[in-house]
Amino acid sequence: MQDSNSAATPLEDRRIPDPSPLRLLLVDDNGVNLKVAVRMLKRLGYHAETASDGREAVNAVAASPYDIVLMDVHMPVLDGLEATAEIRKLDLAWQQPTIVAMTAAAMADDERRCRVAGMDDYIPKPIKLRTLQETLERVTLGLDRT
Numbered sequence: 001m002q003d004s005n006s007a008a009t010p011l012e013d014r015r016i017p018d019p020s021p022l023r024l025l026l027v028d029d030n031g032v033n034l035k036v037a038v039r040m041l042k043r044l045g046y047h048a049e050t051a052s053d054g055r056e057a058v059n060a061v062a063a064s065p066y067d068i069v070l071m072d073v074h075m076p077v078l079d080g081l082e083a084t085a086e087i088r089k090l091d092l093a094w095q096q097p098t099i100v101a102m103t104a105a106a107m108a109d110d111e112r113r114c115r116v117a118g119m120d121d122y123i124p125k126p127i128k129l130r131t132l133q134e135t136l137e138r139v140t141l142g143l144d145r146t
Helices: 031-043 054-063 080-089 108-117 129-141
Strands: 024-027 048-051 068-072 098-103 121-124
Touching (some): 024 031, 024 054, 031 048, 048 054, 054 068, 054 080, 068 080, 068 129, 080 098, 080 108, 098 108, 098 129, 108 121, 121 129
Parallel strands (some): 024 048, 024 068, 068 098, 098 121
16 A cells, blocks of 8 residues: 555656647658657657758758757758758748757867857757756746747
């Protein structure tokens, strides 16, 4: 018999949160990383469209408004730094997205390079659910959705 003060969480309290209205674009050239990140986002109540390289990301942002772009840094065709720089140069009819770097390169200089390229935040890989959640909550607070 379980004590009412037990730390166990009842199953009904473990449900997936209601879907977030935020428009997210997830960019990663690695299919496995993409699937894992999509599942993590779903667990947090987010839906993300995906792109498999920086060129696709630039084209997606030019065609449709996104609130947040989760951008892998190391990709073929156009890497995340180059894609971010191109996105920042776009004359969009809507607000520029918040761009969050996702990279295994976790040195202080790597974060600086991401910010210089125009990225707003930084998540080291491998991505942890808690880090992803905290980052999305932090950048969402900074969004001006008026």
